[in-house]
Every structure is written in structure tokens, then in C-alpha cells.
Amino acid sequence: MYDFDWSSIPGGLPFLWKGMRTTLYITVTAMVAGIALGTVLAVLRISRNRVLSWISAAYVNAFRSIPLIMVLLWFFLLMPALIERLLNVPRHADTRLTSALVAFSLFQAAYYAEVIRAGIQSVSAGQMSAALAMGMTNGQAMRIVVLPQAFRNMAPLLLTQTIILFQDTSLVYVSALADFFGAASIIGTRDGRQVELYLFAGAVYLVICFTLSSLVKRWQNRLKGHA
Amino acid sequence: MYQWRWAVFLEQPPGGGGATYLDWVLTGLRLTAAVSLSAWVIALLWGSLMGVFRTYPNKILYGISTAYVEVFRNIPLLVQLFIWYVVIPEILPASLGTWFKQLNPLLQQFVAAMLCLGFFTGARISEQVRAGIESLARGQKAAGLALGFTMPQTYRHVLLPMAFRIIVPPLSSEILNLFKNSAVASTIGLLELAAMGRQLVDYTAQPYESFIAVTLLYVGLNLLILLFMRWVEGKARVPGFMGGGR
Numbered sequence: 001m002y003d004f005d006w007s008s009i010p011g012g013l014p015f016l017w018k019g020m021r022t023t024l025y026i027t028v029t030a031m032v033a034g035i036a037l038g039t040v041l042a043v044l045r046i047s048r049n050r051v052l053s054w055i056s057a058a059y060v061n062a063f064r065s066i067p068l069i070m071v072l073l074w075f076f077l078l079m080p081a082l083i084e085r086l087l088n089v090p091r092h093a094d095t096r097l098t099s100a101l102v103a104f105s106l107f108q109a110a111y112y113a114e115v116i117r118a119g120i121q122s123v124s125a126g127q128m129s130a131a132l133a134m135g136m137t138n139g140q141a142m143r144i145v146v147l148p149q150a151f152r153n154m155a156p157l158l159l160t161q162t163i164i165l166f167q168d169t170s171l172v173y174v175s176a177l178a179d180f181f182g183a184a185s186i187i188g189t190r191d192g193r194q195v196e197l198y199l200f201a202g203a204v205y206l207v208i209c210f211t212l213s214s215l216v217k218r219w220q221n222r223l224k225g226h227a
Numbered sequence: 228m229y230q231w232r233w234a235v236f237l238e239q240p241p242g243g244g245g246a247t248y249l250d251w252v253l254t255g256l257r258l259t260a261a262v263s264l265s266a267w268v269i270a271l272l273w274g275s276l277m278g279v280f281r282t283y284p285n286k287i288l289y290g291i292s293t294a295y296v297e298v299f300r301n302i303p304l305l306v307q308l309f310i311w312y313v314v315i316p317e318i319l320p321a322s323l324g325t326w327f328k329q330l331n332p333l334l335q336q337f338v339a340a341m342l343c344l345g346f347f348t349g350a351r352i353s354e355q356v357r358a359g360i361e362s363l364a365r366g367q368k369a370a371g372l373a374l375g376f377t378m379p380q381t382y383r384h385v386l387l388p389m390a391f392r393i394i395v396p397p398l399s400s401e402i403l404n405l406f407k408n409s410a411v412a413s414t415i416g417l418l419e420l421a422a423m424g425r426q427l428v429d430y431t432a433q434p435y436e437s438f439i440a441v442t443l444l445y446v447g448l449n450l451l452i453l454l455f456m457r458w459v460e461g462k463a464r465v466p467g468f469m470g471g472g473r
Contacts, residue, residue: 002318065403065449067410069421070442077434167303173414181306195314202302202310209301 269345278356
């Protein structure tokens with residue numbers, strides 16, 4: 001039988017917590033930027049302008065057909081050169097975190113856009129017509145009447161998507177950036193205790209994600225009850 | 228300036244024994260297909276069983292299947308992969324663990340990735356199967372039982388044939404997800420498509436050509452599966468059900 005030895009974990013907690021803060025930082029940034037960009041994409045997608053709608057569809061479909069790991073690898077490859085040119089940051093500066101933030105934001109926007117589009121379409125068409133009849137412009141009707149209702153309907157789904165994002169951030173592992181899982185992996189390799197550290201990391205993710213998704217489920221049921 | 232050199236794919240790696248870089252990419256593509264398809268078989272079988280348990284009138288089966296779904300959906304795929312690849316061989320009974328660790332490394336990576344992707348996807352499929360069964364009118368189960376079918380027979384002959392036809396569209400998006408998720412196997416060293424892309428960058432120092440080729444292959448694979456599943460969806464459509472019939 002395997003001899004478990006969990007003694008690496010207490011001493012490693014500060015480092016693991018630092019990793020968790022990186023994980024949360026990426027998650028929250030990509031959530032905010034992703035929902036903002038996703039909203040724009042969703043509105044463009046259902047707009048009557050064929051070109052804009054096509055551009056939005058192409059963006060969403062392109063990102064949705066490529067594995068997240070490939071997207072991350074692309075950004076880790078391209079960003080250093082790009083940032084150097086745009087911001088004049090010295091060569092060899094550590095751009096991995098910036099690359100990860102940009103990659104996750106752009107990638108998640110494609111997934112948020114689909115959720116938000118469904119949310120907008122769940123608001124009855126009469127609402128839009130009514131707002132236009134009252135003399136609002138298209139933009140005003142969207143902003144003041146349709147989007148607030150859409151966001152209320154789809155808030156639980158956006159959160160579910162964010163829980164997936166929280167799990168996906170572990171893939172920054174490919175750049176050796178020390179997020180929560182990266183930190184666990186580093187400690188495990190250092191002490192030859194990968195078994196314990198991977199199990200610990202899995203348990204932490206399980207507790208967080210299970211708690212959050214249970215809360216989302218309860219919220220969803222309450223929304224359904226009101227409808 | 229970056230020097231584009233697409234002919235790089237026709238060159239041979241040092242000591243490659245006649246294989247070109249293009250052969251490497253194709254090997255990666257084959258491995259991606261092999262690991263995804265074998266994981267799909269596990270996911271479909273296991274996921275269907277668990278989906279049935281989720282709706283079956285038996286508390287123990289319900290408990291087991293619910294725990295399975297929650298655990299496999301709430302741990303990141305990457306972490307699950309390392310648990311399959313690093314943790315499980317260690318905590319298996321010694322003889323089994325040693326046997327696994329003596330296998331050819333490629334086989335170890337392949338088996339770990341296949342099981343990981345299979346059970347990860349299975350959790351999602353079981354939710355689809357459950358939703359499919361629950362979408363059927365309650366009367367169907369009652370009618371099956373009233374006709375003298377046992378509960379397993381009711382599932383086998385009445386509920387499942389219908390449920391599976393209804394859930395073909397969500398299943399197609401799961402198979403697409405599975406193919407994309409298989410790229411995660413590159414992190415444990417399995418030389419599938421994404422990993423081959425990275426290896427090519429190291430060998431050729433032509434990162435853009437390598438990444439563009441690999442990305443386009445993923446997009447192409449995606450498109451191919453999409454077209455195939457459209458065709459399956461057309462065949463499986465239930466007339467008069469869920470707006471699908473004709």
C-alpha cells in the first residue's frame with residue numbers, strides 16, 4: 001500500500017494561497033472582460049447588419065473550434081513580441097500573466113457571447129417593439145429595456161460558465177505560471193509528494209466548485225419559481 | 228523580420244529515419260483521433276449507465292451516480308488527468324501499480340488520457356441522458372410497466388430508444404468538446420496533435436508554421452465531426468418531437 005505523507009501541505013499553504021490568488025485574479029479578470037466583450041459580440045450577432053453579424057459569428061465559431069490549450073500556446077508565443085512593440089517593455093520581461101489574461105478574456109468572450117445571445121433572445125420580442133414605439137433608438141432599447149432583463153434571466157448561466165472558467169485557468173500550467181494547481185505541482189515535485197498534492201488540489205477545487213454550483217442551482221430554481 | 232518557410236514540413240528531423248515533419252504532425256493527428264474515439268466509447272457506455280441510474284427508482288444507484296457526476300464535473304480536467312496518470316498507479320495495489328509503471332510510456336500516457344477523458348466526458352453525457360429520459364412524458368414509464376415490462380425492460384425498450392434520439396444534438400457538442408479536451412493530454416507528454424505542434428517549434432524554430440498547421444487541423448477536424456453529426460442528427464430526428472420532425 002502507498003504510504004501517505006501529508007506533511008508538505010501545512011508548510012506549503014502560503015505558497016498555495018499565493019497560487020490561488022493568481023487563479024482568482026485570472027478568473028475575475030477574464031470574467032469581467034469576457035462578459036463585456038461577449039455582450040458586444042452577442043448584440044452584433046443579432047444585429048440586422050449582415051457584416052457585423054458575420055464578424056461576430058466568425059469570432060465565436062473560431063474560438064469555439066480550437067482547444068483552449070492551443071489558444072494559450074498561441075498567446076504565450078505571440079504576446080511577448082506584441083507587447084514589446086506596443087508598450088516598449090524590455091525584452092525577456094515576464095509577460096506570461098498578461099498573455100494568460102488576454103487569452104482567457106478573448107477565449108471566454110466567445111462562450112459568454114453564446115450564453116448572452118440566448119439570454120437576449122429569451123426576452124420577448126414585444127419588449128423591443130414597445131421600446132422602439134416609445135421613441136427609443138435601437139441602442140437605447142437594447143441598453144435600457146432588453147439587456148437588464150436578459151442579464152437577470154441568464155445570470156445563473158453566466159455563473160456556471162464562470163465556474164468552468166475557474167477550472168480552466170488550471171491550464172496556464174502549460175506556461176509554468178504558478179496558479180493554484182501549478183503551486184501544488186511545484187511543491188509536490190520538490191518534496192516527491194505529488195500524490196498528496198494532486199489529491200489535495202483536486203479536493204480544494206471540488207469543494208469550491210461544488211459549493212458554487214449548488215448555490216447557482218438553488219438560485220436558478222428560485223428564478224424559475226418567480227417566472 | 229520573420230522568415231516564413233512552409234517547406235519546413237517536407238524536411239526531415241535530425242535522425243528521423245526518413246520521416247518528415249509532416250509525418251510527425253500526421254502521427255499526432257492520428258493519436259488525437261485514437262485517444263478521443265476510445266474515450267468516446269467509454270464515455271458513452273459509462274455515461275449512459277450513470278444517466279439511467281440518475282433516474283432509476285433506487286436510492287443507492289441514485290446516490291452513486293450523483294456523487295460520480297458531481298466529483299467529475301467539479302474538478303478541472305487537468306487535475307483529473309494528473310490524478311489518473313500520477314496518483315492512481317501509486318495507490319493501486321502494488322502488483323497492479325508496478326505492472327502499469329512497467330508498460331511502454333506511450334501506452335501509460337494513452338491509457339491515462341483515455342480513462343481520464345472517458346470518465347470526464349461520461350459525467351457530462353450522463354446528465355444529457357438523464358435530461359433525455361426526464362423529457363419523456365411520465366406516462367411512458369407507467370405504460371411500459373402497465374404492459375408487464377420489468378423496470379429494466381421498460382428502460383431498454385421504451386425509454387432509452389426515445390431518449391437517445393432526442394439527445395443526439397447535445398451529444399454532438401460533447402463529442403466536439405472531447406476532441407478539443409484531448410489536447411490536455413499533451414501536458415502528461417502524450418505526443419498528440421497539440422504536443423506535436425510544440426515539439427515542431429523546438430525542432431524547427433518555425434513557430435508560426437507549426438502552430439498554424441496544428442490549429443487548422445483542429446478546425447478541420449471540428450468541421451468534419453460537425454458535418455458527420457449533422458448527418459446523424461438528421462437520421463435520428465424524431466418526427467413531431469421537440470420541433471425536429473418533418
